[in-house]
Structure formats: C-alpha cells, structure tokens
Amino acid sequence: MKRNLSILLLLSGFFLVSSCKKFLEEQSQTDIIPRSASALNELLLGAAYVNNAGPGYDRSLRLLDDDVAQGAFYKYGNNMYFAYTWQPEGLGKDGLTAGSDSWTVLYPRILTCNMVLDYATKVTGTTAEIENVVGQACLLRAFYYFKLVNLYAKPYSDKLSDPSKDPGVPLMLSSGLSFEGKPRNTVAEVYKQIVEDLDRGIEFLERNGKNNNVYRINHIAGYLLSSRVQLQLGNWQKVIDATTNVLNRKSDLMDLATWGAVNQNGKPIIGPVNQESLWVHSNPDEVIFDGNTQEGYSYILSDDLISNFETGDLRSSIYIKNKRSIKRPTVGYIAKVGQAFRVSEALLNRAEAYAQLNKLGQTGNAQLALDDLNTLRKKRFTPATYHDLVSLGADDLLQKCYDEKRREFFDEENHRWFDLRRHGMPSFTHSYYESDVQVLKYVLLDHDPGYVLQIPKVALDKNAKLTRNPDPARRIGH
Structure with missing residues (x-):
C-alpha cells in the first residue's frame, strides 16, 4: 500500500493524474483501496501531514517580510534573490517564484484529505475511529487552503479588494475531480469552504479526537486555526469565541524567567x-x-x-x-x-x-x-x-x-507576512548586497502586486483555465 500511495502522490504532485479515485480503482482491489478507518489513519499520517518525511512548504517564504534582512555575506545570497527582492519571475529555466513549492506540496496533501473524506463512508471501524480521521482531514484541508489563499490571492479584508470577485485558488473537494481545466474559485468561496471544514472538523474531533497526540491535529488546534481565519475575515467576536474555546481547554504558558x-x-x-x-x-x-x-x-x-x-x-x-x-x-x-x-x-x-x-x-x-x-x-x-x-x-x-x-x-x-497583508499591505524595503561595497535597496510599495505571489509555472502550464496573477515589472535595486 505504501509503495502504491507514494506513486500516487508523486503523480498528483505534478498534476499528471486526472483522478485519484480512478487511479486507485485501477490497482489491485485487495491491497490498495482503504478498507478500514485504521488504513485511512495511516494514509493521513503518511501523505496528508507535512512532516520530516517529505518536502516542506517553501523556504523562500521566509524571506518576504520585514523581519528578515540580508547580512553582509553577499556571496551566499543569490539562490533566493528572487524571493528576497520580490521578483515577479524567478531564476533558472523553470522561472521559480516565491511560494512555488507551496503549491506543489499542498495540493497533493489536499487530494489525500479528499481521498480520506471520500472513503470514510465506505470503510469499517467504529464511529469514533471514523470521526477522528474525518475530523483530521477536514482541519488539514482547511489549513492548507488557508495557506494557499493567503499566498496566491488578495487579502479578504483589504479595502481595495472584493473577495466575492477576486480570484482565489481552485477548490478541489473530491478525489474524483480532475485538476486540469479547474478555474480559480473566488476568495470568498475559498474562505466559505475553509469555515465549513473547520466547523465539521472541530465538531468531530471534539467528540472523538481528544486523545490525539501532539503530532496529530486536534480540536483545540482547530479552534486556534479558526481564530486565524476569523482574523482575516474581520469577525472579531468569532475570534474571541474561538480563542476562548482554546484557553478554556488549555492555557499553559512557558515562563521564560524560569526557562x-x-x-x-x-x-x-x-x-x-x-x-x-x-x-x-x-x-x-x-x-x-x-x-x-x-x-x-x-x-x-x-x-x-x-x-x-x-x-x-x-x-x-x-x-x-x-x-x-x-x-x-x-x-x-x-x-x-x-x-x-x-x-x-x-x-x-x-x-x-x-x-x-x-x-x-x-x-x-x-x-x-x-x-x-x-x-x-x-x-x-x-x-x-x-x-x-x-x-x-x-x-x-x-x-x-x-x-x-x-x-x-x-x-x-508566515504570521508576519500574512499580518502585513491583513494590515493594509504597507511599504517597506529590503537591502541587498550586490558585493561587499555595493548595497541596493528594493522596495515593496504600498498595496504592491508583490503582496500576492505568482502561481507557479508548472501549475499554469498544466491548467489552461488557471489565470495568472498580475505581474509587476521586474524590480531594480537603487
């Protein structure tokens, strides 16, 4: 099963499969289709969670905000120059941009969550076991879409934007759907799905996920994620409700004075x-x-x-x-x-x-x-x-x-980057060392198009209906 699933995820990562479900059904009916809640649980752990067994989201995202600077070690800084200086096009034949890896890492994990949700009604297991895996899949899917919509779309609450019209990211909600030909849903539609997944996931894990260990997402983490989402939506009372639910269940704080x-x-x-x-x-x-x-x-x-x-x-x-x-x-x-x-x-x-x-x-x-x-x-x-x-x-x-x-x-x-977007996308500057004597200034302007990352070329090439984000001119340091 692990061998076949790894093949599935490799293919889905490059968007070369038209249907996860179809791919599964073409394999041996005895060893590939999940038959139990336990099998779905293993599938989640191996293919839906981002952990040290697979690629992370994207190192380049760490270089976007005003918490980072380039030191005077210019000879090592060229590999991620495109992210640190918010270039609309990356280096190399693939034209990598900041966030390219996030797209190709998160969508396969979303497809895995979809697979778990699709098969949850068809497997054996107790209600508690099934609700636990369903709850995890819902919260993980919500988390990944929250990341994607905050990287590749305009902020929901921006005064110059309209979430009901602004393009978000494609919503893939079934393992039986093809990514090819799937257009972008609006920002509002993506957030609506995120909230629905959060509500369902929290409900199920509140009942049957309280014993999940710290490596598994749980209902308390679900409430915290809900508060992040409601901050983006500007629903202040819902933020208070969600965070109070967290603090009523766990309020431990590390004391640095006795650390x-x-x-x-x-x-x-x-x-x-x-x-x-x-x-x-x-x-x-x-x-x-x-x-x-x-x-x-x-x-x-x-x-x-x-x-x-x-x-x-x-x-x-x-x-x-x-x-x-x-x-x-x-x-x-x-x-x-x-x-x-x-x-x-x-x-x-x-x-x-x-x-x-x-x-x-x-x-x-x-x-x-x-x-x-x-x-x-x-x-x-x-x-x-x-x-x-x-x-x-x-x-x-x-x-x-x-x-x-x-x-x-x-x-x-990416708390700082997401908050800068939410707080009005202010202007700030990154200094870049061209050499040990020449320092260039790159400016991210107020409401700069660079606050919305470009969808990676590999995804655009595979999907003709996947529209690009606006491209600012290539940035020149001064």
Whole structure:
C-alpha cells in the first residue's frame, strides 16, 4: 500500500493524474483501496501531514517580510534573490517564484484529505475511529487552503479588494475531480469552504479526537486555526469565541524567567516539549536562519525587528542569538517538526479582537485586551523589568497587539507576512548586497502586486483555465 500511495502522490504532485479515485480503482482491489478507518489513519499520517518525511512548504517564504534582512555575506545570497527582492519571475529555466513549492506540496496533501473524506463512508471501524480521521482531514484541508489563499490571492479584508470577485485558488473537494481545466474559485468561496471544514472538523474531533497526540491535529488546534481565519475575515467576536474555546481547554504558558539556560536542542521553543504546544507539524528544512547552511548564513533577523524588543524581554535572548532565530534545534540534531500551534497565539489573537472592538466604540473591551497582553508578557520578561501595560488610546492599543505578536511569532508560519497583508499591505524595503561595497535597496510599495505571489509555472502550464496573477515589472535595486 505504501509503495502504491507514494506513486500516487508523486503523480498528483505534478498534476499528471486526472483522478485519484480512478487511479486507485485501477490497482489491485485487495491491497490498495482503504478498507478500514485504521488504513485511512495511516494514509493521513503518511501523505496528508507535512512532516520530516517529505518536502516542506517553501523556504523562500521566509524571506518576504520585514523581519528578515540580508547580512553582509553577499556571496551566499543569490539562490533566493528572487524571493528576497520580490521578483515577479524567478531564476533558472523553470522561472521559480516565491511560494512555488507551496503549491506543489499542498495540493497533493489536499487530494489525500479528499481521498480520506471520500472513503470514510465506505470503510469499517467504529464511529469514533471514523470521526477522528474525518475530523483530521477536514482541519488539514482547511489549513492548507488557508495557506494557499493567503499566498496566491488578495487579502479578504483589504479595502481595495472584493473577495466575492477576486480570484482565489481552485477548490478541489473530491478525489474524483480532475485538476486540469479547474478555474480559480473566488476568495470568498475559498474562505466559505475553509469555515465549513473547520466547523465539521472541530465538531468531530471534539467528540472523538481528544486523545490525539501532539503530532496529530486536534480540536483545540482547530479552534486556534479558526481564530486565524476569523482574523482575516474581520469577525472579531468569532475570534474571541474561538480563542476562548482554546484557553478554556488549555492555557499553559512557558515562563521564560524560569526557562533556564538556553538549550536549543534539548528544550526548543518549537517542539513537543514546550508546554504551550497544541500541535507540532511541518518540516524543519523550512528553517533557513540556522547559520549552518550557505543560504541560511546569508540572511539574518532585521534590525527593525530586533529594535522592537523592550529592555528585560527574555525573548530577545532565548529566541535569538547573533541575529538568528534559535527557536528550533540546530542542524545536525534530529528535529521532527518545523512549526507549532501554541497557546500564546490564542491570547494574542483574542487581545487584537478585543482591541478592534474597542476601536469600533465598544470601550469595555480595552481592558480585556490589556489583560490578555499582560498575561503573556508576565511570562516573557524578567520579574525586575516587567510592568503592566495600562490604558492606551485605541490606535496605540491595537499597535501594541501587533507588536507583541511580531515579537512572539517571528520566524513562524508566515504570521508576519500574512499580518502585513491583513494590515493594509504597507511599504517597506529590503537591502541587498550586490558585493561587499555595493548595497541596493528594493522596495515593496504600498498595496504592491508583490503582496500576492505568482502561481507557479508548472501549475499554469498544466491548467489552461488557471489565470495568472498580475505581474509587476521586474524590480531594480537603487
């Protein structure tokens, strides 16, 4: 079964199969069609989760936002120049662009989720077993579509956009559908499906997924993902409801004041040993700021980010060393995951939602936002330097929420890039070393087309109905 499934995923990764279901049915009827909930569970683990057994989403995505800068190590920085400088076309014969690998990694996993959902009514197993795999498949599919629509489409809440008309990404909801000839659904349609998958997945895993280990997505992680989605949609009360559901079930926070000596390999911030972790996932190869590879050696954390940390904030030493993230184990050690859903995000998402309601005139929410911010900050500062944030103006309070999230979640899951898009797509600059004496400035303009990544050439070539995103002119440094 594993051999045949690997062939299936290889083919689907290049979009050369017209139907997963058809492909399965052409194989031996005794050893390829999933017959039990247990078989579906194995299929999910082997082919729907992104883990260290397969390719990660895309290293180039780490270079898009204002948390990263190129160090003075120009000779190592050319391989991902196209992503760091937001070029509309990449280098090489395939014309790679930032995010190219995400498309080809995530759609095969979506097709695997579809396969599980299609076969769930046909397999043997208890109701609990079947609902567990269905719930996981729904939440994984929602997560992958959330990533895709935030990479390849305009933000839902942008004032200059119309989600009911703006092209999103193609919705593949059955393993029996061909990708060829499938047009892009609208941004609104994609988000509607994401919300439906979240609701169903959370319901099923709330009943029958509570014993899933930290490597499997669960109902609490589902609530946290729901809060991310509702932030993008601007549904502040739904953000509050979702994050409160997280915090009512798990509210553990790591206390950096008692964290002890930094032990990146024995006690990493991102990993199953962190008490905040709700779900750990993805491939550690996504991490490029480790300083142990040539490409990783060229890029560091930006001065703009580092200057954002206050005196006494322990994250500036426990999360960072030599302007590099040290949230994960270093190269040479066995690292099973690259990303994590953490409890602290629930506090920050809820704080922002309270602050947004406060700005709309519901002033009773201001203190609730401060309470959530202070709950987290108490666990991030030295006792001698910690102080509560107190009453702030509406705009200042909202900015405090944005800044706190940036300090907590830099170098994780494209939070900063997605938030920059959601916060109005502001202009910022990347400096690029052409040589040890020449530094060029590349500018991402306000509402720049570069905030929407180009769909990869391999996908456009396979599907004539898959329309391109607008191409800005090739960027020239100044």
